Amino acid sequence: MKTALASKYSPNGPKGSWLSGNLMAYRKDPLGFLTDLQRDYGGVAKIRFGPQQMYVIYDPALLKEVLLTKQEHFVKLKAFQEARLFVGDGIATSEGEKHKKIRRLMQPHFTKAHIQKYAEQMVDIVKHELDKWEPGQYRNLSDDISNMTFAIIAKTLFSLDGNEYSRAIREPYELINRMCSERMRSLLSMPLFVGTAKNRAYKAALQALDKGVYSIVRERKLHPEQGEGDLLSVLLTAKDEQGEGMSDQQLRDELMIMFIAGHETSANALSWAFSYILKQPEVLHRLYEEWDRVLNGSDVTAANYMQLTYTQNVLWEAMRLRSPSFFSGRSATADVEIGSFTVKKGQSVLFSPYAMHQNPEYFPNPLSFIPERFENDLLKRIPQFAYIPFGGGPRGCIGSHFAMMEMVITLCTIGQRFRLRLPLGHPPIEMEALMTLRPKNGIEVLVNVR
Ligand code: HEM
Structure with missing residues (x-):
């Protein structure tokens, strides 16, 4: 791998075709493309998608400039416009003052102290789902876990039955x-107004999603007493300087983001964690040892989940190798100097936690699953922004503490009650890089009592 410094001064990249640039290579294998660029070009690579010139940043110091120290010169990646079709203009997609205001309003619901009160509800939801499992059954674990994480968001943030x-x-x-x-x-x-079968199906799904979320807004407006103090009630009663509340559309956008950003990512990270645990008996052994020692057969609580350090390291390591958010990016709103090159106004920078987490400089033996590497404060020993499953800076994940507690609770509650194994002859678990990185077709497991 080239060193970051060597390429920092004159970003370079693969040539690609004259028309589409490097887009075809990316489309064919996004994860391979992003990883190879780091190996071949080091700290930053220059690529082109059609007419759009872009930089892909791998050097943590450069990424820090984009996400933190010079973040005021960037907005969310223009290519994410497509996602606005369904997530609208909420906390993850809005910019400037609008973003600052909504982030300030929501932040208190995601602090380490505030999320503690969700622990019991999280345990109950996971247990309720596990009541449906029978020893001897084959189950799609990824699907079951998605049900759990969805129900957790619905209950904790919006007081709803998932x-x-x-x-x-x-x-x-x-x-x-x-x-x-x-x-x-x-x-x-193809523009959406063209009535192809694909477009019609897409539009129908968008409408169905809208209907689902608007019905939640309507229902709560009719019965505001149903979720006193939850995030939805805070959104419903918030007023701007002119004393105006949020429109139904704004409420819909914020709810949609929380449902989507909040359930799929955690479900994927948990699925990936299980995929490694099931293949490495020594990891399961250490987990059992920790659960027996700290929990002694009881439930995880807000008071003890931080003591489950090996469990947390398993999750950190799963997110290192299979970062659910495998890439993201920003577009420059002005010419801005990064390191010693200029990103011009309108140009974009991409970053890939998936690829960056394979840098052997910070993660020796990068392709192996070794939770122990996180012991002794690894994150304090490597540069800031070298490990970024939750992004960073003012647009970093608002739900990171929530997600960590939820994942520890879910992993322990499943593992304390059931022993899972991959069916004999299970095919390799492939990655599928959609909006997030997930196991293709989920993970099938055979369920047995522990
Ligand atoms: C393992 C689980 C999760 C992962 C890996 C994850 C990852 C991320 C990442 C990387 C970003 C930043 C993207 C960027 O900079 O472009 C982000 C933003 C965000 N995440 Fe998460 N996330 C997780 C769980 C959650 C949960 C549980 C919630 C809510 C309950 C949540 C809500 C959000 C929101 C609202 C944003 C946008 C923040 C903003 O723009 O101000 N995430 N997440």
Whole structure:
């Protein structure tokens, strides 16, 4: 691998075709493309998608400039416009003052102290789902975990029973997720008003998703007493300087983001963690040892989940190798100097946690699953922004503490009750890079009592 410094001064990259540049290579194998660039070009690579020139940043010091110290010169990647079709203009997609205001409003709900009160609800939801499992059954673990993480968001943030809304939201989202990532990777996608079968299906799914989320807003407006103090009630009662509340559309956009950003990522990270645990008995052995020692057969609580350090390291390591958010990016709103090159106004920079987490300089033996590497404060020993499963800076993940507690609880609650194994002759678990990185077709497991 080239050193970051060598390439920092004159970003270079693969030639690609005269028309589409490097887009075809990216479309064919996004993860391989992003990883190879780091190996071949070091700290930063220059690529082109059609007419769009872009930089892909791998050097943590440069990324820090984009996400933190010079972040005021960047907005979310223009290519993410497609996602606005379904997530609208909420916390993850809005910019400037609008973003600052909504982030300030929501932040108190995601602090380490505040999320503690969700622990019990999280445990109950996971246990309720596990009551449906029978020893001897084959189950799609990824699907079951998605049900859990969806129900957790619905209950903790919006005081809703996830089962009632899971179909209305998760089902249309499946198709939207696929179509949206496909369209984001095309130079020219068919305008939605053209009535192709694909477009019709996409539009129907978008409408179904809208219907599901608007029905939640309507229902709560009719019965505001149903979720006192939850995030939805805060959004419903918020007023701007002119004393105006949020429109139904704004409420819909914020809810949609929380449902989508909040359930799929955690579900994927947990699925990946299980995929490694099931293949490495020594990891499961250490987990059992920790759970027996710290929990002694009881539930995880807000008071003890931080003591489950090996469990946390397993999750950190799973997110290192299989970062659910495998790439993201920003577009420059002015000419801006990064390191010693200039990103021109309108140009974009991409970054890939998936590829950066394979840098052997910070993660020796990068392709092996070694939770122990996180012991002794690894994150303090490597540069800031070298390990970024939750991004960083003012647009970093608002739900990172929530997600860590939820994942520890889910992993322990499943593992304390059931012993899972991959069926004999299980095919390799492939990666599928859609809006997030997930196991293709999920993970099938055979369930047994521990
Ligand atoms: C393992 C689980 C999760 C992972 C890996 C993850 C990852 C990320 C990343 C990388 C970003 C920043 C993207 C960028 O800079 O372009 C982000 C933003 C965000 N995440 Fe998460 N996330 C997770 C869980 C959650 C949860 C549980 C919630 C909510 C309950 C959530 C809500 C959000 C929101 C609202 C944003 C946008 C923040 C903003 O723009 O101000 N995420 N997430």
